[in-house]
Amino acid sequence: MKAITAENIVKSYPAKKTAVYALNNVSFAVDQGEIFGLIGPDGAGKTSLFRILTTLLLADTGKATVDGFDVINDYQNIRNRIGYMPGRFSLYQDLSVQENLEFFATIFNTSIQENYALIKEIYEQIEPFKTRRAGQLSGGMKQKLALCCALIHKPSVLFLDEPTTGVDAVSRKEFWEMLYRLKAQGITIMVATPYMDEAGRCDRVALIQKGKLLSVDTPNGITGAFNKPLWSVSANNMFGLMNDLKKDPAVESCFPFGQVHHVVFKGRENGRAKLDEIVGRGNYNQVTIKAIKPNIEDCFMALMRE
Amino acid sequence: MEKENVIVTNELTKRFGYFTAVDKISFAVQKGEIFGFIGANGAGKTTAMRMLCGLSLPTSGTATVAGFDVYKQNEQIKKNIGYMSQKFSLYEDLTIRENIRFYAGIYGLEDRRIREKTALLLQQLHMEDQQGTLVRALPLGWKQKLAFSIAIVHDPAIVFLDEPTGGVDPITRREFWSLIYEAAARGITIFVTTHYMDEAEYCDRVSIMVDGRIDALDKPASLMQQYNSASMDGVFLQLARKATRTEDLIE
Amino acid sequence: MKQFVIFVKKEWLHIWRDRRTLFILLFMPIIQIVLYGFALTNEVKNSRIAVFDQSRDEATRAITGEIGASRYFNLVKNVYSYQGVEATFRKGEIRLAVVFPRGFRYDLLHGNHAQVQLIADASDPNTANTLTNYASSIINNYQQTLQPAATLPYTIKTQVRMLYNPELKGAYNFVPGVMALVLMLVCAMMTSIAIVKEKEMGTMEVILVSPLKPFRIIIAKTIPYLLVSMVNIASILLLSVYALDVPITGNLGLLIAESIVFTITSLSVGILISNTAKTQQTAMFTSMMSLFLPTLLFSGFMFPIENMPAPLRVISNLVPAKWYFIIVKDVMIKGLGFTAVWRETLILVSMTAVLLGVSIYKFKIRLI
Numbered sequence: 033m034k035a036i037t038a039e040n041i042v043k044s045y046p047a048k049k050t051a052v053y054a055l056n057n058v059s060f061a062v063d064q065g066e067i068f069g070l071i072g073p074d075g076a077g078k079t080s081l082f083r084i085l086t087t088l089l090l091a092d093t094g095k096a097t098v099d100g101f102d103v104i105n106d107y108q109n110i111r112n113r114i115g116y117m118p119g120r121f122s123l124y125q126d127l128s129v130q131e132n133l134e135f136f137a138t139i140f141n142t143s144i145q146e147n148y149a150l151i152k153e154i155y156e157q158i159e160p161f162k163t164r165r166a167g168q169l170s171g172g173m174k175q176k177l178a179l180c181c182a183l184i185h186k187p188s189v190l191f192l193d194e195p196t197t198g199v200d201a202v203s204r205k206e207f208w209e210m211l212y213r214l215k216a217q218g219i220t221i222m223v224a225t226p227y228m229d230e231a232g233r234c235d236r237v238a239l240i241q242k243g244k245l246l247s248v249d250t251p252n253g254i255t256g257a258f259n260k261p262l263w264s265v266s267a268n269n270m271f272g273l274m275n276d277l278k279k280d281p282a283v284e285s286c287f288p289f290g291q292v293h294h295v296v297f298k299g300r301e302n303g304r305a306k307l308d309e310i311v312g313r314g315n316y317n318q319v320t321i322k323a324i325k326p327n328i329e330d331c332f333m334a335l336m337r338e
Numbered sequence: 339m340e341k342e343n344v345i346v347t348n349e350l351t352k353r354f355g356y357f358t359a360v361d362k363i364s365f366a367v368q369k370g371e372i373f374g375f376i377g378a379n380g381a382g383k384t385t386a387m388r389m390l391c392g393l394s395l396p397t398s399g400t401a402t403v404a405g406f407d408v409y410k411q412n413e414q415i416k417k418n419i420g421y422m423s424q425k426f427s428l429y430e431d432l433t434i435r436e437n438i439r440f441y442a443g444i445y446g447l448e449d450r451r452i453r454e455k456t457a458l459l460l461q462q463l464h465m466e467d468q469q470g471t472l473v474r475a476l477p478l479g480w481k482q483k484l485a486f487s488i489a490i491v492h493d494p495a496i497v498f499l500d501e502p503t504g505g506v507d508p509i510t511r512r513e514f515w516s517l518i519y520e521a522a523a524r525g526i527t528i529f530v531t532t533h534y535m536d537e538a539e540y541c542d543r544v545s546i547m548v549d550g551r552i553d554a555l556d557k558p559a560s561l562m563q564q565y566n567s568a569s570m571d572g573v574f575l576q577l578a579r580k581a582t583r584t585e586d587l588i589e
Numbered sequence: 590m591k592q593f594v595i596f597v598k599k600e601w602l603h604i605w606r607d608r609r610t611l612f613i614l615l616f617m618p619i620i621q622i623v624l625y626g627f628a629l630t631n632e633v634k635n636s637r638i639a640v641f642d643q644s645r646d647e648a649t650r651a652i653t654g655e656i657g658a659s660r661y662f663n664l665v666k667n668v669y670s671y672q673g674v675e676a677t678f679r680k681g682e683i684r685l686a687v688v689f690p691r692g693f694r695y696d697l698l699h700g701n702h703a704q705v706q707l708i709a710d711a712s713d714p715n716t717a718n719t720l721t722n723y724a725s726s727i728i729n730n731y732q733q734t735l736q737p738a739a740t741l742p743y744t745i746k747t748q749v750r751m752l753y754n755p756e757l758k759g760a761y762n763f764v765p766g767v768m769a770l771v772l773m774l775v776c777a778m779m780t781s782i783a784i785v786k787e788k789e790m791g792t793m794e795v796i797l798v799s800p801l802k803p804f805r806i807i808i809a810k811t812i813p814y815l816l817v818s819m820v821n822i823a824s825i826l827l828l829s830v831y832a833l834d835v836p837i838t839g840n841l842g843l844l845i846a847e848s849i850v851f852t853i854t855s856l857s858v859g860i861l862i863s864n865t866a867k868t869q870q871t872a873m874f875t876s877m878m879s880l881f882l883p884t885l886l887f888s889g890f891m892f893p894i895e896n897m898p899a900p901l902r903v904i905s906n907l908v909p910a911k912w913y914f915i916i917v918k919d920v921m922i923k924g925l926g927f928t929a930v931w932r933e934t935l936i937l938v939s940m941t942a943v944l945l946g947v948s949i950y951k952f953k954i955r956l957i
Contacts, residue, residue, distance in 0.1 A: 072507070073478070073479070073506055073507030073508075073510070074478045074505035074506070075478055076507075086794075086798050087798070087955065088794055088797055088798065089955055107954070108800070111797075111799060111800055112800045114798065116794065116795060117795075118791050118795065119791075120790070122790065122795050123792070124790075124792060126602065126603055126606045126607065127603075131599070134595070135599050136795070136799075138592055139796065139800070140799050140800060141591075141800055170379055170380045171379045171380075172378075172379055181795070182795075197504065198424075198501070198504060199533070200377070200378040200533055200578065201378075201533065201535060201571060201574050201575060202378050202574075202575060202578040202579065202581075203378065203379060205575065226504070226505045226506075227534075228508060229571075241507065271523070274516075287508075288540060289536060290536040290539030290540070290558075290570070291539050291558065291559060329508050332508055333508050333509050336507065336508075336509055
């Protein structure tokens, strides 16, 4: 049995003249025990999809199941067995760390002791502050507490909507390490993120943009499908180089990536000769040109432009 | 020739009771520079930035921003800087044009100048056709680009950007950075915080704050060499791991 | 059950930790009672009056003396012409003028049709009405003392007795009014805000996804406010008995039971409002507009419903506070038992049943 399935999910919101599609014919399936990433910018439809799967929102059309239960007819069964951490920080700011945890444990018909093993590692990090109000915690700590609260009833499927947004790189890395440990316990995790670099950490990912899934595959599968030569170029004047490359009609796209530009040429052209020509024309110094493998962000942008 | 410095701090410190949020930071930022200000949550970035914007009084140390003293001349500082953050940006229930007019008006631009600026800005952003649209209806990326353009509508000496690209799609994020480059080329100094480490690499120089101190400050390439890492991500992780602060104070 | 208890406990912590709001909740009724009791009272005391006495005889002097001695009036001026009366009114010096025509005593004794003219400042119609009533009543009294044996068959005597409230104290009217107002506001506004707050904070998402039944969420959220309301009722009753000398003549148990029914009515209205409101501000303004004003206008506490045009009288029947107001007046002031108020109670209970039913039915098990 699949942990999550979605078939042709459509969700629209009425707008001024026409309806706005938050989700447009979305279909995918998540296996048991998988970490499944939903990757896309704000407004892509990630939260709508999460709310449909967590039975908080009804889709216009389409069918979805979680743990084998239908999201519309069996919503009560789903609510008994999933953990959900919404995008906004969803704890009671005026309750202490411990009071929050106790509250969520009790309303999910369990106690902190019963599933303590599951949250032990995470909870130990915030335990020194257990009498502090949740509103007084820093971003990283809140996020850990929210995760504890979502886990306390040992859910079979865990939904995390942008758990790492606004969180620094170190805390993000720690957070992902926690997710691996949960995966090892057999929990299926569906996680949304706007950070492309987190895609590589998932077993499989769905890239989403404007309510449509651009691609659903393993991270390697997605980068493997990038079937054009990709060049990394750098020189002394990166701004000038960018303009020169963008101006050339043979260049399909040129995006800055940190210290280098990633360049793709149109059609079937390999582009190496063309690249040398453009760089040569501009009198650049310290030029380095390398053929590189694409990353998820390259693929996402290429898919966005299609 | 040495370029003029627009931000100079010397042992700038901010304490809240026994807690030292910013611990004797000293650095200088040159005119037209893109200066990355990186740090973990709770490292003291926001507090430092608030002092530089004239919103919070330092406990000790000195700092000048655009030539003005942060202790005494914070009104002049406010006139000479622009500010944009992911949270505070624009009035959602005003149109694009109204937002531009409003902010230009706040900074006391003359009517003729506001008209010129509005036309220029709309043209630069290719938003002429949408100028009557409510900001609420714009995609996030557009909002952020518009907010940045508005933050520099009065041609400030420095613009402070607090995580300006959070949640924005990768293409728009890069378009946003081209706007930053253009502004820097016009001589506007950019002071930017971000959680995207590849964006740190777009900066001329990057400072990394750990536990209220600046533990590293250099060109991204030099930092990567120094810490023997292929990306800024690696540099940041090495430095931020040393943090001893239990990040228990909200900024 | 354990889930339910912890939910109530959590809700209570929200209230307890928001000290400022708790303070307002507990002190609002006290402040209202004090305000209505001592400042905004529509009971008239020491109203300034003038007398234009064209007769200046024994009778007019006696009546003027009676009026001046009453605690309702304070004779500040004698005027000697109609122009004088008008001028004094214009300057705002007086609220009522008593005009005796020439030969008043003669007419009174011989013609039996003596007239007194009472001129009141009707820019405040309620007060004007009260003042003329008081003055007429004093004049009638005098007439009786003058002619105790008058048995002329065609003399029409008015005899006014102020039942239940012989001193015409305003407190008898506004204590029930404030009770209705405070319960409506605390229960409906606070519950609607509390529910909407969870929506705004995003915590509602997590709670809805929990196995907790929506019905229980609602009930759990309302219980702490029910308790706060009980405290409010207690403080209002204590204040009214000990500070305003308004005794509870009826059965205290009955009064409290009726108040609990009305509290539940108000809580259901609050839940209903929270269903449609998206932000705490909207919830607050909706409660204000749909509860505060109607309660004030249509409960009969500020403005007598009998004086309203027919359509408004019909509307007033839909306002739960009106029925509660009647019940409290009957039980607390008149000392009547359940047999006297069963009709009103039945109306209130059916309203509550409908409101509670609708609000639970409409409570969304999903977002949007």
